[in-house]
Amino acid sequence: MEPLSSVMFRNVGLLYFPHTRVECHYRLSSEHQWSSSDWIGVFQVGWSSIKNYYTYTWAVVPEGYTEGTDVDSSALFHPFYLPMPGALEYQFVYVDGTGRVCAQSSAFTFAAPKPLDELETVKEEQEEEEDGEEELLLVIPRAQLLQTRLDECVRKQEDLQRALGEARNEAEREKEKGEKAKSEWERERGSLMEEISELRESLRQTCKLQKKEEENEKDVKYAEGNLTAALNELKAVKVESEQQITELQKELRALTERDTLNSKEMERLKERLKKMSNQMKHDEEKRKSLQVDRDGALMEVRGLQDRLEVSDHVTGCLRRELRELGTRQTHMHAELHQARMQVAQLTLQLSEDNLLLREERANWALEREAFKHAAEIAKNKLNDLSCELERKEEWLQEERMERERLEVGLSIQKDVKKEVMSSTCHSDQRMEMVSKSPLFCTPDSTSTGSNEDASSVTAHVILDRAFSCADVHTHTV
Numbered sequence: 022m023e024p025l026s027s028v029m030f031r032n033v034g035l036l037y038f039p040h041t042r043v044e045c046h047y048r049l050s051s052e053h054q055w056s057s058s059d060w061i062g063v064f065q066v067g068w069s070s071i072k073n074y075y076t077y078t079w080a081v082v083p084e085g086y087t088e089g090t091d092v093d094s095s096a097l098f099h100p101f102y103l104p105m106p107g108a109l110e111y112q113f114v115y116v117d118g119t120g121r122v123c124a125q126s127s128a129f130t131f132a133a134p135k136p137l138d139e140l141e142t143v144k145e146e147q148e149e150e151e152d153g154e155e156e157l158l159l160v161i162p163r164a165q166l167l168q169t170r171l172d173e174c175v176r177k178q179e180d181l182q183r184a185l186g187e188a189r190n191e192a193e194r195e196k197e198k199g200e201k202a203k204s205e206w207e208r209e210r211g212s213l214m215e216e217i218s219e220l221r222e223s224l225r226q227t228c229k230l231q232k233k234e235e236e237n238e239k240d241v242k243y244a245e246g247n248l249t250a251a252l253n254e255l256k257a258v259k260v261e262s263e264q265q266i267t268e269l270q271k272e273l274r275a276l277t278e279r280d281t282l283n284s285k286e287m288e289r290l291k292e293r294l295k296k297m298s299n300q301m302k303h304d305e306e307k308r309k310s311l312q313v314d315r316d317g318a319l320m321e322v323r324g325l326q327d328r329l330e331v332s333d334h335v336t337g338c339l340r341r342e343l344r345e346l347g348t349r350q351t352h353m354h355a356e357l358h359q360a361r362m363q364v365a366q367l368t369l370q371l372s373e374d375n376l377l378l379r380e381e382r383a384n385w386a387l388e389r390e391a392f393k394h395a396a397e398i399a400k401n402k403l404n405d406l407s408c409e410l411e412r413k414e415e416w417l418q419e420e421r422m423e424r425e426r427l428e429v430g431l432s433i434q435k436d437v438k439k440e441v442m443s444s445t446c447h448s449d450q451r452m453e454m455v456s457k458s459p460l461f462c463t464p465d466s467t468s469t470g471s472n473e474d475a476s477s478v479t480a481h482v483i484l485d486r487a488f489s490c491a492d493v494h495t496h497t498v
Contacts, residue, residue, distance in 0.1 A: 058118030277354025
């Protein structure tokens with residue numbers, strides 16, 4: 022059996038009987054494109070055209086067949102159309118709807134049954150209604166019987182393979198379910214590990230924030246040192262400016278021209294001085310607000326105040342010098358324009374220094390606010406953690422008090438029981454003594470009843486007192 026392409030014949034016998042139906046088994050692979058025009062023919066070996074078929078039947082597929090899958094099927098040839106017994110060899114040929122030969126089977130022959138030694142006698146199966154009748158005996162060829170049994174075995178094998186496939190699919194589904202359950206467990210475990218890592222990370226962040234606060238304090242101290250250095254630089258600049266002013270005073274003695282221009286320049290200088298004084302007042306207000314916000318930075322504020330005082334001193338010196346220049350207006354003539362340009366340069370340099378000072382103050386204020394915000398966040402986190410710890414401790418304390426209260430109640434109940442038992446024993450003893458005394462001798466029945474009533478009354482009274490005492494102790498606890 023040699024498949025040509027995508028169709029393969031299966032279980033092809035070497036000998037068939039002409040007066041029995043012939044069943045042809047074949048397999049369609051996933052590459053074959055089946056159509057309702059496919060057919061299977063019985064050809065004599067050595068055929069040259071598909072028209073040389075002896076008989077044919079349509080190639081069918083099982084119900085629910087989907088194209089692109091492997092499937093096993095079979096076709097039946099009616100005994101009336103089969104060749105007569107002889108020595109000629111035949112074969113099955115699968116032809117698709119386009120006339121293309123897809124497969125050829127191995128050769129086989131048609132022969133009549135041999136004598137009785139190759140015949141088999143079997144009992145015909147009867148229906149339930151014919152149970153009372155005699156069983157029929159059939160004589161059929163041994164090859165036909167073997168072919169029938171072979172077909173039954175093939176069908177059983179196919180059923181077993183189908184059941185095996187279903188069992189494998191079920192096992193795969195169970196395996197997938199187990200993997201899903203395992204993945205879910207791993208996911209839950211991962212989420213728990215992530216939560217633990219997040220808690221650890223939050224703790225690390227809190228520690229880092231504390232370290233950053235310590236570093237920020239160090240940075241503040243370092244900034245104070247930088248401010249002192251800047252003040253020293255400003256002092257050096259002031260000395261240089263004083264030297265330049267003395268030089269200008271020597272030069273201004275020879276300036277006698279442009280009195281009108283001098284007055285205008287003086288007014289401009291006064292306006293600039295007013296602006297500078299306003300700016301310094303604004304800086305003073307900012308300094309006061311910064312002092313209210315951060316009491317801990319008093320040293321730095323004092324340094325800034327010293328710096329402002331130095332600036333005020335420099336401004337006062339400049340004002341005095343300008344007043345002196347006003348008294349000497351009569352002596353300024355020739356080179357007053359040059360002096361004005363130099364004074365303007367000095368003023369510009371001073372304004373630049375003030376601008377740098379304001380920028381440093383603004384940067385320091387921003388850094389201080391950021392540090393303050395970070396410190397508040399860390400403080401809030403620490404407060405939350407401390408509150409949670411306090412709640413846990415209060416809950417534990419309440420649990421301890423509740424347990425102690427229950428233990429005290431149990432001990433009181435035990436003591437009450439002991440007192441009741443002892444009082445009951447004492448009352449019984451007293452009642453026996455009273456009953457034995459000659460003053461209270463009565464008939465047996467009366468004495469017995471009175472003793473029992475008295476003992477019961479005494480026991481009830483003692484129990485009531487004991488339970489009232491236990492309630493009082495419990496409320497007290």
